[in-house]
């Protein structure tokens with residue numbers, strides 16, 4: 292339903308289609324700076340724009356739940372579609388809103404629609420089919436227009452972005468990527484890359500605003516390593532282990548990709564006393580793994596659990612927010628760079644306060660394809 296009745300794209304495909312698509316997408320993203328200094332400067336520009344926006348509304352209550360959406364799309368879209376949107380752009384905000392809505396209609400198992408698909412003929416409204424269909428139609432209209440605009444202005448000798456390279460490849464080869472495939476790949480990147488990072492960043496702010504001492508410690512590290520006038524860069528990461536530990540602890544306690552992305556057993560298998568027949572649909576219980584007894588006090592937000600006594604970061608086999616193995620997330624590097632730069636830019640410039648009269652924001656998540664925080668506000672108080 293999400294991919295024109297075919298198993299295409301990156302996130303929900305498998306076998307040869309998946310293999311080819313994953314390799315090609317990564318290659319093309321890297322051609323346009325993915326994982327390089329160019330990527331860092333794109334993230335930095337978006338951080339600066341976000342800080343300017345927060346300076347304009349400093350001192351007032353900001354509902355932060357969708358605060359990073361447009362910045363994150365801009366970072367990804369600069370590589371994929373060569374485009375940037377104003378942080379208040381109405382069309383983009385409404386598209387992000389649609390993605391958020393679609394992530395709440397179902398969960399990663401696909402919900403009732405996935406297990407009893409015939410129900411879409413009997414009660415399409417009740418099981419969310421109609422809503423999902425409408426949302427996907429609008430998202431695909433947007434992507435189709437974006438691809439058409441590229442076709443109209445393309446110069447085959449000067450590809451501008453990932454969409455251009457896919458189109459040129461299609462013109463030059465016998466087994467081209469169809470427009471439908473390209474649309475699904477773009478949707479995969481948007482859906483996998485925006486909600487996950489936004490929701491993690493929002494949970495990170497939530498845990499920080501709930502814990503004054505953690506906020507102070509972060510600001511002390513920022514002041515000591517970067518100061519107030521220098522621009523934060525990714526090179527500061529290696530010396531800012533407490534900040535890194537706060538990011539890891541946010542990824543642990545509020546694991547937004549709670550059950551990862553569905554896998555399938557390719558062969559009959561046995562795990563302990565369980566037999567997993569070939570073809571079984573499998574979800575990873577990432578959120579449970581990260582909040583289970585191994586962590587001793589899993590319900591406490593305690594970044595120090597990721598630090599040794601000497602202050603080095605601890606690698607942990609029980610920690611896999613980006614999955615594991617061949618299908619591991621392709622956006623881990625980007626997501627971690629975004630989380631670091633968002634956090635450091637914000638706390639360099641602002642104290643985060645719970646608005647007077649508001650209760651402490653609640654870390655209990657809302658269920659969905661990715662977990663999200665319940666609505667809460669923050670006052671951004673300039674530090675200087």
Ligand code: HEM
Nearest residue numbers: 483484487488548551552613614615618619620621622626
């Ligand atoms: C905090 C942010 C993120 C989290 C927690 C996250 C988590 C995950 C997880 C758990 C998986 C499934 C891995 C598995 O099955 O083993 C995954 C897959 C994926 N992620 Fe992310 N992700 C994040 C950000 C991103 C970003 C920024 C992008 C965009 C570039 C992205 C693109 C993808 C794609 C395309 C896949 C499917 C890979 C495949 O099936 O080959 N993710 N992610």
